[in-house]
Amino acid sequence: MSGIKGKVIALTGASSGIGEATAVHLAERGAHLVLGARRKDRLDAVVEAITARGGSAVGVVVDVRRREDLARLTGTAVERHGRLDVLVSNAGTMAVSPFDELRQDDWDDMVATHITGLLNGIGAALPVFRSQRSGHFVNVASTAAYVVKSPQAVYAATKTAVKVLTEGLRQESGPDLRVTLVSPGFTHTEGVGKGASPETAAAMVRQRDEIAMPPSAIASAIGYAIEQPDGVDVSEIVVRPTAQA
Ligand code: NDP
Numbered sequence: 001m002s003g004i005k006g007k008v009i010a011l012t013g014a015s016s017g018i019g020e021a022t023a024v025h026l027a028e029r030g031a032h033l034v035l036g037a038r039r040k041d042r043l044d045a046v047v048e049a050i051t052a053r054g055g056s057a058v059g060v061v062v063d064v065r066r067r068e069d070l071a072r073l074t075g076t077a078v079e080r081h082g083r084l085d086v087l088v089s090n091a092g093t094m095a096v097s098p099f100d101e102l103r104q105d106d107w108d109d110m111v112a113t114h115i116t117g118l119l120n121g122i123g124a125a126l127p128v129f130r131s132q133r134s135g136h137f138v139n140v141a142s143t144a145a146y147v148v149k150s151p152q153a154v155y156a157a158t159k160t161a162v163k164v165l166t167e168g169l170r171q172e173s174g175p176d177l178r179v180t181l182v183s184p185g186f187t188h189t190e191g192v193g194k195g196a197s198p199e200t201a202a203a204m205v206r207q208r209d210e211i212a213m214p215p216s217a218i219a220s221a222i223g224y225a226i227e228q229p230d231g232v233d234v235s236e237i238v239v240r241p242t243a244q245a
Contacts, residue, residue: 001085001134002229005030008081009226010073012064012121013091015042017189018140021215022088022222027055029223034077034084036062036069037091064091064117065109070124083132086226087125089118089162090140094204095195098151106195107154114158118165129177134230136178138222139166143185143240151200159183170235178233180225185240188212211243 001007009026013019015037023033027050035057037043043059050057060076062069077084093113095106118139129135144156145163163181170179186192192208193201217239225234 002227003029004223004227006032007085007226008032008034008077008083009086009088010034010036010077010084010125011088011090012036012062012070012073012117013140014046014059015039017191018184018187018215018218019088019090020046022090022219023057024050025216025219025223026226027057028053029227031056031226032077032081033057034073034080035059036064036073038063062091064089064120065112067120067123070117070120074121074124074128078128084125084128084135086136086138087121088138088140088222089121091117092140092142092191093195094155094191094193096152096155096200096204097197098200099153101197103197110154110158115161115165118162122165122169133176135176136180136226137166137169137173138180138182138225140218140222141166141181141183143183143238143244145183146238151197170233175231178225178228178230180222180234181236182218182221182225183236183238184218185238185244186212187215187218189215211241213239213241 009031014023014035047057047059060073097103141162142159145159148156166181193204221237221239
């Protein structure tokens with residue numbers, strides 16, 4: 001099946017920012033969305049905005065760090081629509097800080113959200129994709145997967161892991177599956193600087209407000225990868241604001 005219309009797409013991190021923009025973009029193009037995030041009120045608002053405009057979406061409260069939650073997300077897609085065409089693994093956290101602050105809970109959280117979370121999604125969707133003999137993984141990394149800038153080492157390491165896991169998955173996916181890595185640069189979302197140490201957060205927010213691109217730029221890159229014909233695998237897309245060095 002090529003195009004976006006009619007595809008069943010599960011998407012994590014759909015309650016704000018890039019995930020929300022992507023959900024809206026794909027719904028406007030006729031996809032059936034199964035949306036996951038932890039904040040039920042925000043997720044419900046996204047679902048309501050989509051369905052009020054005639055789109056198809058359902059929300060599932062999901063913490064990607066929990067294996068069973070990803071199984072529930074993909075299971076909801078299969079229960080409601082009989083299949084799952086795409087899993088977009090987008091959930092993420094940018095709680096960056098210098099090593100000396102020893103914010104070890106934040107380090108653990110980035111590892112759990114980006115690495116374990118991605119693996120939980122692969123574990124939940126791969127058997128479905130294999131049984132259908134079709135499916136598409138879209139994994140959201142970052143330009144931080146290409147270059148580390150202090151004090152973002154832990155974040156960059158986990159996003160580098162996303163890049164490596166995606167490439168390995170692509171190599172093992174065979175002719176039936178598609179695997180895409182999307183790496184955003186500075187994007188104007190509430191997540192920039194959220195949970196980061198105060199000085200770092202202020203610098204990130206300042207830079208975001210000066211140079212960031214809108215989340216719709218990433219939504220359309222994800223849409224581009226999804227809408228290609230079955231045999232066409234868009235392996236890697238990096239999108240950054242022109243002002244980002
Ligand atoms: P937001 O904070 O707006 O969005 C992050 C989303 O992830 C939210 O929907 C949040 O929902 C969800 N999320 C976080 N942790 C979990 C979890 N454990 N389980 C389920 N959902 C979770 O930020 P962005 O839109 O900017 O971030 C989206 C992705 O893009 C992230 O992976 C981020 O690293 C990446 N990125 C962003 C860039 C930017 O400049 N904005 C640049 C490069 C990459 P909730 O809290 O409700 O669970």
